[in-house]
Amino acid sequence: MRALCWEGVNDLRVQTVPDPVIVNPHDVILRITMSTTCGSDLHFIDGYVPSMLPGDVIGHEFMGVVEDVGPEVKKVKKGDRVVVPSFVACGDCWYCQHDLYSLCDNTNPNAELQAPLLGYPTGACFGYTHAFGGYAGSHAQYMRVPHADVGCFQVPEGLRDEQVLFLSDAAPTGYMGADFCDIKPGDIVAVWGCGGVGLMAQQSAFLLGAERVIAIDRFPERLKMARDHIGSETINYVETPDVLAVLHEMTGGRGPDACIDAVGMEAYGTGPGYLYDKAKQTLRLVTDRGQALRQAIMAVRKGGTLSILGVYGVMDKFPIGVLMNKGVTVRTAQQHGQHYLPRLLEHAVKGELDPSYLATHRFSLEDGPRAYAMFKNKEDGIVRAVFTP
């Protein structure tokens, strides 16, 4: 089959690779119908995260049709049209049973190698680094999905592919980030970042009952999306140097009840990350990447919630004292998609959630390298590049 492969830093190529096959009894093989770029991909494309190997098939946000099922698969059937979260979860371990699916104990084949980096290993992510499992990704014609009964969610009739695609990663990540905020009537939620995850976090905050949502980014077209599609109020931090003062005034001097950081690693793909793309220096990256998060920490009201969706490495000058003295609750995770997908599909069916506007650009798989170049450089107002393999 054809697949988009990482061959080295800033070197993506479409290659012919072996077709995936059923290996374990709970596997299915999916024919990919749609797959999309994520800002976190840019991190290994640029060479900032280790443990990629040349030839790795990338991509982790996708949907497809079931082509083949393993002998122990009970619920999923051949021909099912499904959407699948990017993190692989077994459904049986203590973490899965406590709805902490991305922390699954049983899906990362490289758990022993990842453990020293984090203290304990996480679940695996499709199409990402070998520390996160090394499973082949979704920018391909076919894909093996382990633990299919846990990860495959049947798409209800009447929903188009592009309405469902982002329920694989951007939507559950954003929804989880808003869920972390424990939103009460009257709450104001501020979201840093208007990429796919940030926009979904804003929309989810409204779905979960926020009174107002304030979005912070620097790209006018993305801020417009936040206003037009979601109803967020927006701050362009390039035009508004003192974001904290503006937030202070917009919230009657209280500060937002909850702040969501949807920048982090996605910073390379959306919002403030554009600056770092130019900088190309790891030290600068680390320093600058902290700014959005530090701003969120300063902005959040006393006793409020800081919800971190952006992915970070090791940060220096982390203002823990501000969090401590203000009594801020910090919540964070990689997406627990299996927990949120049923709810998200319900919202989609009711017409309350339609992320299809994120799919600003379509490409064939063969155009993969060009699509990522555009995505990285934010050419032509691109938010997400979508492949139809």
Add this chain to the structure above:
Amino acid sequence: MDAGSPLGGPATSGIADALKGTLSRGAGKASQEQRRVTLILGGVLLTLGLRRISFGGVALALAGGALLYRELARRSGQAGAETNMAEVARSITIGKSADELHRFWREGGYLPRVMGHFAEITETDMDQAHWTVRVPGGRSLSWDTQVVESRPGELVRWQSLPGADLPNWGEMRLRPAPGDRGTEVTLRLHFQPPGGTLGAAVARALNGLVPSLLVGDALRRFKSLAETGEIPTLDRNPSARASTA
């Protein structure tokens, strides 16, 4: 494989450093037998590393290759390392009862899957098994084991029989975990040098490597198999490189 590629990380450089330290500090004097064991271990590490095809695997393969190379390049055998042994123990919590886990471990076919990343195991009867560890060049290291103690819900203990290439014993201990967490499982492996003279260097290498790569992986494989009925794997994982997995 390019050692300069961004494949390193704390996980693997630790292993490589441990091995490097071992090699530089390593007894300047080694008997023929010790050299043979070092060669075999180097080969095992290389094989494991190549089979894993991961960032750790690459480092491991390099480390194993270095160990092999050192021994092969050594011009003359030197004698005199101290007797040393390697023993490692690691624990994991598995969401099954101690009785179930004991039954799984003793069930035919379970051990070969749990240890499949390391050794090929043929169970000759309920208590005896034949272990083979393949190394490059068509060589292999093998031994027979006998279960010497088995108490349901508590432990299984085994040891190698006389004539083993690398004499060893091991045990799997079970104790209930608090709340709904299942059972705490401790796996202990103890390697004894052939003839009682495993070199200090090799023992140190074993001490650095075995916990993570053999015991840690074995425990995770046991847990995954017990909890889900399968072991996560990258076998036949599509990629644009020649498949060695």
